[in-house]
Amino acid sequence: MKRPESVQVIKQRRDTALQSLLAGVPYIQFMGFKFDRRGDELTGVMPYQDMLIGNPMLPALHGGATAAFLETTAIVELSWAMMWDRMEAGEDVAEQRLPKTIDFTVDYLRTGLPRDAYARATVNRSGRRYASVHVEAWQDNRSRLFAQATGHFLMPQTDQNT
Amino acid sequence: MSLRPSRFWGNWGQHCYDLGLVRTFTAGFKQGMSKERQTMIAKQFISALPHAHALGMDVTEIGDGHATITLPYDERLVGDPETGVIHGGAVSALLDTCAGASVMVHESLPLGTATLGLRIDYMRPATPGDMITARAECYHVTRSVAFVRATAMDADSSRPVATATGAFTIQTEKKGKS
Numbered sequence: 308m309k310r311p312e313s314v315q316v317i318k319q320r321r322d323t324a325l326q327s328l329l330a331g332v333p334y335i336q337f338m339g340f341k342f343d344r345r346g347d348e349l350t351g352v353m354p355y356q357d358m359l360i361g362n363p364m365l366p367a368l369h370g371g372a373t374a375a376f377l378e379t380t381a382i383v384e385l386s387w388a389m390m391w392d393r394m395e396a397g398e399d400v401a402e403q404r405l406p407k408t409i410d411f412t413v414d415y416l417r418t419g420l421p422r423d424a425y426a427r428a429t430v431n432r433s434g435r436r437y438a439s440v441h442v443e444a445w446q447d448n449r450s451r452l453f454a455q456a457t458g459h460f461l462m463p464q465t466d467q468n469t
Numbered sequence: 470m471s472l473r474p475s476r477f478w479g480n481w482g483q484h485c486y487d488l489g490l491v492r493t494f495t496a497g498f499k500q501g502m503s504k505e506r507q508t509m510i511a512k513q514f515i516s517a518l519p520h521a522h523a524l525g526m527d528v529t530e531i532g533d534g535h536a537t538i539t540l541p542y543d544e545r546l547v548g549d550p551e552t553g554v555i556h557g558g559a560v561s562a563l564l565d566t567c568a569g570a571s572v573m574v575h576e577s578l579p580l581g582t583a584t585l586g587l588r589i590d591y592m593r594p595a596t597p598g599d600m601i602t603a604r605a606e607c608y609h610v611t612r613s614v615a616f617v618r619a620t621a622m623d624a625d626s627s628r629p630v631a632t633a634t635g636a637f638t639i640q641t642e643k644k645g646k647s
Contacts, residue, residue, distance in 0.1 A: 331550050332547070332548060332549075332550065332556070333544060333545050333546070333547040333548075333550065334545070334546050334547060334548045334555075334556035334558060334559060335556075336545075337545040337546060338558070357519055358519050358520060358522075358523035359519070359520055360518075360519040360520060361518050361519070361520050361521070361566075362518070363517060363518070363519060368520075369518065369519075369520035369521070369562065369565075369566075370562075370565045370569070370583075370584045370587070371520060371521075371524075371558075371561055371562025371563070371564075371565040371566055372520050372562060374558065374561040374562065374565060374587065374589075375556070375557075375558025375559065375561055375562055376558070378557055378558050378561060379556075379558055404551075405548075405549065407591070407594075408557045408589075408591050409590070409591060410588065410589060410590045410591065411557070411561070411588070411589050411591075412586065412587070412588040412589075413561075413584075413586065413587050413588075413589075414585075414586050415583070415584050415585060415586065415587075
């Protein structure tokens with residue numbers, strides 16, 4: 308029987324793949340989005356910055372920043388789910404192309420407070436060409452969402468799935 | 470009393486608040502000041518919204534339930550490094566800001582507004598290097614809700630980059646705090 312890989316090898320492979328996905332996107336760096344990984348589960352993090360504020364008096368997060376955070380989390384989750392099997396098989400996933408947003412509907416539930424925000428996306432359906440993703444965002448309390456969204460995405464066409 | 474004691478400005482996405490600057494801004498529209506002056510005050514207002522300012526947004530036209538806001542091309546906002554196309558999130562932020570601005574200058578002059586929901590359709594990638602221009606129209610207002618449609622275009626104005634429709638809360642005078 309094959310010996311299981313060492314934990315360091317597995318972690319490094321997964322973290323490297325995730326970083327290669329994020330580091331190449333200037334907008335993710337500009338907005339300061341981070342992703343926590345536990346196994347294959349990702350949590351998007353939008354660390355608080357003053358420039359995310361839309362309302363300087365309340366103050367509250369800009370709805371556009373919230374929308375961007377939700378959309379980015381959806382795209383990263385979808386890409387991550389797409390590359391997981393190939394990555395685990397030891398293939399090079401550095402060239403992973405990102406899905407394109409077709410439409411995105413944001414539901415604003417509460418004021419975005421001036422503190423870190425978290426988001427988790429669920430791929431409801433992922434076909435060869437299209438995918439549907441739902442994403443939820445919260446701040447202090449996981450059960451009190453401040454925004455949620457659903458979007459449709461066009462999958463990148465690779466040699467594998469054309 | 471023709472001037473309301475206080476006005477509220479939504480942050481388009483979430484809450485409403487009271488701000489001296491906003492009072493000046495919207496009261497100005499009521500008193501029928503020149504278009505140039507309205508645009509100037511609106512420009513100052515948008516640049517006071519930290520996120521709009523960080524992205525480099527600029528109001529070019531505003532009033533009568535319409536708003537036009539531009540987003541210059543910036544390499545920091547690129548979503549696809551292979552093509553240099555701007556990230557959809559930045560386009561969403563532009564459309565949200567523009568839609569919220571059009572609600573605030575609707576003839577009913579709401580005391581405040583906040584985004585309830587916003588749907589964005591992405592038609593095509595914006596041409597790298599082009600400035601993106603969003604135009605929003607607040608086309609219907611009830612006592613509690615405003616309906617908005619908005620379009621984002623690049624240099625080729627015949628084919629939209631993205632369109633949005635949104636529902637916004639309306640804070641009316643009766644419900645408003647004094």
